[in-house]
Amino acid sequence: MTVVDAAALTAWVREFARLVHEQRDTLTQLDSAIGDADHGANLDRGMTAAVAALEATPPDDPAAALKTVATTLIKTVGGASGPLYGTFFLRAAGALDVGTDPTHHGRALAAALRAGYDGVIARGKAERGDKTMLDALGPACDAFDEALAAGKALDEALGAAAEAAAQGRDATEPLIARKGRASYLGERSAGHLDPGAASAALLVEAAATALAGRG
Amino acid sequence: MPVGLVVVSHSRALADAAVELARGMLPGRELAVGVAAGDVDGGLGTDATAIADAIAAVDSGDGVVVLMDLGSAVLSAETALELVDDDVRERVVLSPAPLVEGLVGAAVTAAAGADRDRVAAEALRGLAPKQAHLGG
Numbered sequence: 001m002t003v004v005d006a007a008a009l010t011a012w013v014r015e016f017a018r019l020v021h022e023q024r025d026t027l028t029q030l031d032s033a034i035g036d037a038d039h040g041a042n043l044d045r046g047m048t049a050a051v052a053a054l055e056a057t058p059p060d061d062p063a064a065a066l067k068t069v070a071t072t073l074i075k076t077v078g079g080a081s082g083p084l085y086g087t088f089f090l091r092a093a094g095a096l097d098v099g100t101d102p103t104h105h106g107r108a109l110a111a112a113l114r115a116g117y118d119g120v121i122a123r124g125k126a127e128r129g130d131k132t133m134l135d136a137l138g139p140a141c142d143a144f145d146e147a148l149a150a151g152k153a154l155d156e157a158l159g160a161a162a163e164a165a166a167q168g169r170d171a172t173e174p175l176i177a178r179k180g181r182a183s184y185l186g187e188r189s190a191g192h193l194d195p196g197a198a199s200a201a202l203l204v205e206a207a208a209t210a211l212a213g214r215g
Numbered sequence: 216m217p218v219g220l221v222v223v224s225h226s227r228a229l230a231d232a233a234v235e236l237a238r239g240m241l242p243g244r245e246l247a248v249g250v251a252a253g254d255v256d257g258g259l260g261t262d263a264t265a266i267a268d269a270i271a272a273v274d275s276g277d278g279v280v281v282l283m284d285l286g287s288a289v290l291s292a293e294t295a296l297e298l299v300d301d302d303v304r305e306r307v308v309l310s311p312a313p314l315v316e317g318l319v320g321a322a323v324t325a326a327a328g329a330d331r332d333r334v335a336a337e338a339l340r341g342l343a344p345k346q347a348h349l350g351g
Contacts, residue, residue, distance in 0.1 A: 078258065082291065
Protein backbone atom coordinates (compact mmCIF):
# COMPACT_ATOMS: atom_id res chain seq x y z
CA MET A 1 0.00 0.00 0.00
CA THR A 2 1.15 3.50 -0.76
CA VAL A 3 1.24 5.38 2.51
CA VAL A 4 1.47 9.03 1.51
CA ASP A 5 -0.26 9.41 -1.85
CA ALA A 6 -2.59 12.01 -3.33
CA ALA A 7 -5.65 10.29 -1.86
CA ALA A 8 -4.14 10.25 1.62
CA LEU A 9 -3.24 13.94 1.52
CA THR A 10 -6.64 14.80 0.07
CA ALA A 11 -8.19 12.97 3.04
CA TRP A 12 -5.98 15.03 5.37
CA VAL A 13 -7.08 18.28 3.73
CA ARG A 14 -10.70 17.19 3.86
CA GLU A 15 -10.48 16.37 7.56
CA PHE A 16 -8.77 19.70 8.30
CA ALA A 17 -11.55 21.49 6.41
CA ARG A 18 -14.15 19.57 8.43
CA LEU A 19 -12.52 20.49 11.75
CA VAL A 20 -12.13 24.14 10.75
CA HIS A 21 -15.79 24.30 9.74
CA GLU A 22 -16.85 22.62 12.98
CA GLN A 23 -14.69 24.97 15.09
CA ARG A 24 -15.25 28.06 12.97
CA ASP A 25 -17.05 29.96 15.71
CA THR A 26 -14.51 28.95 18.36
CA LEU A 27 -11.62 30.17 16.17
CA THR A 28 -13.40 33.44 15.47
CA GLN A 29 -14.16 33.85 19.17
CA LEU A 30 -10.48 33.41 20.03
CA ASP A 31 -9.62 35.92 17.31
CA SER A 32 -12.18 38.44 18.56
CA ALA A 33 -10.39 38.50 21.93
CA ILE A 34 -7.00 39.54 20.52
CA GLY A 35 -7.36 39.88 16.75
CA ASP A 36 -9.84 41.09 14.16
CA ALA A 37 -12.44 38.32 14.62
CA ASP A 38 -12.12 36.81 11.18
CA HIS A 39 -9.86 33.76 11.56
CA GLY A 40 -12.63 31.13 11.71
CA ALA A 41 -14.61 32.59 8.82
CA ASN A 42 -11.51 33.22 6.67
CA LEU A 43 -9.99 29.78 7.13
CA ASP A 44 -13.36 28.06 6.71
CA ARG A 45 -13.87 29.87 3.40
CA GLY A 46 -10.35 28.97 2.28
CA MET A 47 -10.50 25.31 3.24
CA THR A 48 -13.97 24.87 1.74
CA ALA A 49 -12.54 26.26 -1.51
CA ALA A 50 -9.47 24.01 -1.22
CA VAL A 51 -11.63 20.87 -0.92
CA ALA A 52 -13.71 22.04 -3.89
CA ALA A 53 -10.55 22.61 -5.95
CA LEU A 54 -9.25 19.11 -5.15
CA GLU A 55 -12.61 17.66 -6.18
CA ALA A 56 -12.75 19.69 -9.40
CA THR A 57 -9.26 18.61 -10.46
CA PRO A 58 -8.13 15.51 -8.56
CA PRO A 59 -4.32 15.73 -8.19
CA ASP A 60 -2.06 13.12 -9.79
CA ASP A 61 0.53 13.10 -7.05
CA PRO A 62 0.74 14.12 -3.38
CA ALA A 63 2.82 17.26 -4.00
CA ALA A 64 0.22 18.49 -6.51
CA ALA A 65 -2.47 18.08 -3.85
CA LEU A 66 -0.54 20.32 -1.46
CA LYS A 67 0.16 22.88 -4.22
CA THR A 68 -3.55 23.12 -5.02
CA VAL A 69 -4.32 23.76 -1.36
CA ALA A 70 -1.60 26.43 -1.23
CA THR A 71 -2.78 28.45 -4.21
CA THR A 72 -6.43 28.16 -3.19
CA LEU A 73 -5.74 29.42 0.35
CA ILE A 74 -3.59 32.26 -0.99
CA LYS A 75 -6.42 33.30 -3.28
CA THR A 76 -9.42 32.92 -0.98
CA VAL A 77 -8.50 33.50 2.68
CA GLY A 78 -7.93 37.27 2.54
CA GLY A 79 -6.30 37.70 5.97
CA ALA A 80 -2.77 36.93 7.13
CA SER A 81 -3.55 33.23 7.48
CA GLY A 82 -3.86 33.10 3.66
CA PRO A 83 -0.20 33.79 2.88
CA LEU A 84 0.94 31.98 6.05
CA TYR A 85 -0.95 28.72 5.50
CA GLY A 86 -0.43 29.17 1.75
CA THR A 87 3.32 29.34 2.26
CA PHE A 88 3.16 26.32 4.59
CA PHE A 89 1.51 24.18 1.90
CA LEU A 90 3.61 25.67 -0.94
CA ARG A 91 6.92 24.86 0.77
CA ALA A 92 5.64 21.46 1.93
CA ALA A 93 4.66 20.68 -1.68
CA GLY A 94 8.11 21.71 -2.90
CA ALA A 95 9.87 19.51 -0.34
CA LEU A 96 7.63 16.43 -0.54
CA ASP A 97 9.55 13.62 -2.19
CA VAL A 98 7.86 10.32 -1.39
CA GLY A 99 9.94 8.24 -3.80
CA THR A 100 9.00 4.64 -4.43
CA ASP A 101 9.72 3.03 -1.09
CA PRO A 102 6.64 3.24 1.21
CA THR A 103 8.81 2.70 4.29
CA HIS A 104 10.27 6.16 3.66
CA HIS A 105 6.89 7.88 3.41
CA GLY A 106 6.78 8.86 7.06
CA ARG A 107 10.13 10.59 6.84
CA ALA A 108 9.16 12.23 3.54
CA LEU A 109 6.03 13.63 5.17
CA ALA A 110 8.04 14.81 8.19
CA ALA A 111 10.50 16.60 5.91
CA ALA A 112 7.63 18.28 4.04
CA LEU A 113 5.99 19.44 7.28
CA ARG A 114 9.35 20.77 8.49
CA ALA A 115 9.79 22.68 5.21
CA GLY A 116 6.29 24.12 5.60
CA TYR A 117 7.04 25.14 9.18
CA ASP A 118 10.32 26.81 8.09
CA GLY A 119 8.35 28.60 5.37
CA VAL A 120 5.96 30.05 7.95
CA ILE A 121 8.93 31.25 10.02
CA ALA A 122 10.42 32.94 6.94
CA ARG A 123 7.12 34.48 5.85
CA GLY A 124 5.99 35.75 9.25
CA LYS A 125 9.48 36.63 10.59
CA ALA A 126 8.24 35.09 13.84
CA GLU A 127 9.70 32.55 16.22
CA ARG A 128 8.37 30.18 18.81
CA GLY A 129 7.02 31.94 21.86
CA ASP A 130 5.62 34.87 19.84
CA LYS A 131 2.06 33.46 20.34
CA THR A 132 1.50 32.33 16.75
CA MET A 133 0.76 29.15 14.79
CA LEU A 134 4.47 28.29 15.13
CA ASP A 135 3.85 27.46 18.80
CA ALA A 136 1.72 24.48 17.69
CA LEU A 137 3.54 23.56 14.46
CA GLY A 138 7.06 23.61 15.93
CA PRO A 139 6.44 21.13 18.77
CA ALA A 140 4.44 18.96 16.32
CA CYS A 141 7.37 18.76 13.85
CA ASP A 142 9.78 17.97 16.68
CA ALA A 143 7.56 15.24 18.15
CA PHE A 144 6.95 13.72 14.70
CA ASP A 145 10.68 13.64 13.89
CA GLU A 146 11.57 12.19 17.30
CA ALA A 147 8.93 9.46 17.10
CA LEU A 148 10.03 8.41 13.61
CA ALA A 149 13.68 8.46 14.67
CA ALA A 150 12.74 6.18 17.58
CA GLY A 151 11.30 3.73 15.08
CA LYS A 152 7.60 4.39 15.76
CA ALA A 153 5.02 3.70 13.05
CA LEU A 154 3.47 6.62 11.13
CA ASP A 155 0.23 6.28 13.12
CA GLU A 156 1.91 6.60 16.44
CA ALA A 157 4.26 9.35 15.29
CA LEU A 158 1.38 11.48 14.00
CA GLY A 159 -0.49 10.87 17.24
CA ALA A 160 2.52 12.20 19.15
CA ALA A 161 2.68 15.20 16.79
CA ALA A 162 -1.01 15.98 17.36
CA GLU A 163 -0.57 15.78 21.11
CA ALA A 164 2.47 18.08 20.98
CA ALA A 165 0.55 20.57 18.80
CA ALA A 166 -2.35 20.63 21.28
CA GLN A 167 0.04 21.21 24.18
CA GLY A 168 1.79 23.94 22.22
CA ARG A 169 -1.57 25.59 21.51
CA ASP A 170 -2.52 25.47 25.20
CA ALA A 171 0.85 26.93 26.15
CA THR A 172 0.12 30.10 24.12
CA GLU A 173 -2.47 31.24 26.69
CA PRO A 174 -0.13 33.11 29.08
CA LEU A 175 2.10 34.45 26.29
CA ILE A 176 2.28 38.07 25.17
CA ALA A 177 1.74 38.36 21.42
CA ARG A 178 4.68 39.75 19.48
CA LYS A 179 3.34 39.45 15.92
CA GLY A 180 0.28 40.55 13.99
CA ARG A 181 -2.76 42.50 15.14
CA ALA A 182 -2.62 40.97 18.65
CA SER A 183 0.82 42.51 19.24
CA TYR A 184 -0.77 45.97 19.44
CA LEU A 185 -2.42 44.78 22.68
CA GLY A 186 0.89 44.09 24.44
CA GLU A 187 0.30 42.56 27.89
CA ARG A 188 -3.45 42.52 27.35
CA SER A 189 -2.94 39.73 24.81
CA ALA A 190 -1.97 37.38 27.68
CA GLY A 191 -4.74 35.15 29.06
CA HIS A 192 -6.07 34.14 25.65
CA LEU A 193 -5.26 31.17 23.42
CA ASP A 194 -3.77 32.16 20.08
CA PRO A 195 -6.25 31.50 17.25
CA GLY A 196 -3.46 30.65 14.76
CA ALA A 197 -2.00 28.07 17.15
CA ALA A 198 -5.52 26.68 17.63
CA SER A 199 -6.09 26.19 13.88
CA ALA A 200 -2.56 24.80 13.42
CA ALA A 201 -3.29 22.20 16.11
CA LEU A 202 -6.37 21.20 14.08
CA LEU A 203 -4.15 20.78 11.00
CA VAL A 204 -1.95 18.28 12.83
CA GLU A 205 -4.92 16.55 14.50
CA ALA A 206 -6.45 16.15 11.03
CA ALA A 207 -3.27 14.47 9.75
CA ALA A 208 -3.30 12.01 12.66
CA THR A 209 -6.96 11.17 12.02
CA ALA A 210 -6.88 11.01 8.22
CA LEU A 211 -3.65 9.04 7.91
CA ALA A 212 -4.51 6.57 10.71
CA GLY A 213 -4.18 2.97 9.59
CA ARG A 214 -1.71 3.80 6.83
CA GLY A 215 1.39 2.63 8.58
CA MET B 216 9.11 52.17 -20.70
CA PRO B 217 8.47 53.64 -17.24
CA VAL B 218 8.92 51.57 -14.10
CA GLY B 219 5.66 49.82 -13.19
CA LEU B 220 3.91 50.38 -9.88
CA VAL B 221 1.56 48.03 -8.01
CA VAL B 222 -0.67 49.14 -5.14
CA VAL B 223 -1.62 46.44 -2.64
CA SER B 224 -4.31 47.19 -0.09
CA HIS B 225 -6.92 45.40 2.00
CA SER B 226 -9.43 47.80 0.47
CA ARG B 227 -10.15 48.24 -3.23
CA ALA B 228 -11.63 51.69 -2.53
CA LEU B 229 -8.50 52.77 -0.63
CA ALA B 230 -6.19 51.55 -3.41
CA ASP B 231 -8.24 53.15 -6.19
CA ALA B 232 -8.40 56.46 -4.34
CA ALA B 233 -4.65 56.42 -3.69
CA VAL B 234 -4.04 55.83 -7.41
CA GLU B 235 -6.47 58.63 -8.31
CA LEU B 236 -4.60 60.98 -5.97
CA ALA B 237 -1.23 60.02 -7.49
CA ARG B 238 -2.55 60.40 -11.04
CA GLY B 239 -3.82 63.82 -10.04
CA MET B 240 -0.18 64.85 -9.64
CA LEU B 241 0.61 63.78 -13.22
CA PRO B 242 -1.82 65.41 -15.63
CA GLY B 243 -1.23 64.10 -19.13
CA ARG B 244 1.63 61.78 -18.11
CA GLU B 245 1.73 58.03 -18.72
CA LEU B 246 1.94 55.80 -15.67
CA ALA B 247 1.85 52.00 -15.51
CA VAL B 248 0.11 51.31 -12.21
CA GLY B 249 -1.78 48.19 -11.21
CA VAL B 250 -4.03 47.54 -8.23
CA ALA B 251 -4.36 44.32 -6.25
CA ALA B 252 -6.77 45.01 -3.41
CA GLY B 253 -9.62 43.41 -1.50
CA ASP B 254 -10.49 39.75 -1.21
CA VAL B 255 -12.11 37.59 -3.88
CA ASP B 256 -15.60 38.62 -2.71
CA GLY B 257 -14.82 42.34 -2.80
CA GLY B 258 -14.43 42.52 0.99
CA LEU B 259 -11.35 43.57 2.94
CA GLY B 260 -8.37 41.33 2.31
CA THR B 261 -5.33 40.63 0.15
CA ASP B 262 -4.63 37.95 -2.46
CA ALA B 263 -1.07 37.03 -3.45
CA THR B 264 -2.18 35.59 -6.80
CA ALA B 265 -3.82 38.91 -7.71
CA ILE B 266 -0.62 40.72 -6.70
CA ALA B 267 1.45 38.36 -8.88
CA ASP B 268 -0.91 39.03 -11.81
CA ALA B 269 -0.70 42.81 -11.28
CA ILE B 270 3.10 42.66 -11.18
CA ALA B 271 3.16 40.72 -14.47
CA ALA B 272 0.72 43.18 -16.05
CA VAL B 273 2.77 46.33 -15.33
CA ASP B 274 6.22 44.80 -15.84
CA SER B 275 7.73 46.16 -19.04
CA GLY B 276 11.19 44.80 -18.25
CA ASP B 277 12.42 47.95 -16.49
CA GLY B 278 11.27 46.92 -13.04
CA VAL B 279 8.29 47.13 -10.71
CA VAL B 280 7.89 48.83 -7.33
CA VAL B 281 5.16 47.43 -5.10
CA LEU B 282 3.57 49.64 -2.43
CA MET B 283 1.30 48.14 0.23
CA ASP B 284 -0.70 48.97 3.30
CA LEU B 285 -0.05 46.68 6.28
CA GLY B 286 -0.37 43.28 7.91
CA SER B 287 -1.41 40.59 5.45
CA ALA B 288 -0.71 42.97 2.55
CA VAL B 289 3.00 42.65 3.37
CA LEU B 290 2.83 38.86 3.74
CA SER B 291 0.80 38.51 0.53
CA ALA B 292 3.21 40.73 -1.42
CA GLU B 293 6.12 38.55 -0.30
CA THR B 294 4.16 35.41 -1.16
CA ALA B 295 3.42 36.85 -4.61
CA LEU B 296 7.17 36.87 -5.31
CA GLU B 297 7.12 33.06 -4.93
CA LEU B 298 4.46 32.91 -7.64
CA VAL B 299 6.06 35.04 -10.39
CA ASP B 300 8.75 33.90 -12.84
CA ASP B 301 12.38 34.09 -11.68
CA ASP B 302 13.34 36.85 -14.16
CA VAL B 303 10.34 38.96 -13.13
CA ARG B 304 11.10 38.48 -9.41
CA GLU B 305 14.56 40.00 -9.87
CA ARG B 306 13.00 43.18 -11.23
CA VAL B 307 10.55 43.68 -8.34
CA VAL B 308 11.11 45.81 -5.23
CA LEU B 309 8.71 45.57 -2.29
CA SER B 310 8.73 49.05 -0.79
CA PRO B 311 8.38 49.60 2.97
CA ALA B 312 7.21 53.17 2.25
CA PRO B 313 3.93 54.53 3.65
CA LEU B 314 1.29 53.75 1.03
CA VAL B 315 -0.11 57.16 0.07
CA GLU B 316 3.01 59.29 0.44
CA GLY B 317 5.20 56.59 -1.07
CA LEU B 318 2.91 56.10 -4.04
CA VAL B 319 2.83 59.80 -4.87
CA GLY B 320 6.63 60.05 -4.76
CA ALA B 321 7.03 56.87 -6.78
CA ALA B 322 4.45 57.93 -9.36
CA VAL B 323 6.04 61.32 -9.97
CA THR B 324 9.54 59.86 -10.42
CA ALA B 325 8.35 56.87 -12.48
CA ALA B 326 6.40 59.13 -14.84
CA ALA B 327 9.54 61.27 -15.21
CA GLY B 328 11.39 58.19 -16.49
CA ALA B 329 13.57 57.40 -13.44
CA ASP B 330 14.93 53.88 -13.04
CA ARG B 331 13.57 51.35 -10.54
CA ASP B 332 16.01 52.04 -7.72
CA ARG B 333 15.45 55.79 -7.99
CA VAL B 334 11.67 55.28 -7.92
CA ALA B 335 11.97 53.00 -4.89
CA ALA B 336 14.23 55.52 -3.12
CA GLU B 337 11.76 58.33 -3.76
CA ALA B 338 8.91 56.22 -2.37
CA LEU B 339 10.94 55.54 0.75
CA ARG B 340 11.49 59.22 1.44
CA GLY B 341 7.77 59.85 0.99
CA LEU B 342 7.35 61.06 4.56
CA ALA B 343 10.27 63.51 4.36
CA PRO B 344 8.37 66.58 3.07
CA LYS B 345 5.69 66.18 5.75
CA GLN B 346 8.24 65.59 8.47
CA ALA B 347 10.22 68.66 7.39
CA HIS B 348 7.07 70.78 7.32
CA LEU B 349 5.69 69.62 10.67
CA GLY B 350 9.08 69.28 12.34
CA GLY B 351 8.37 65.64 13.26
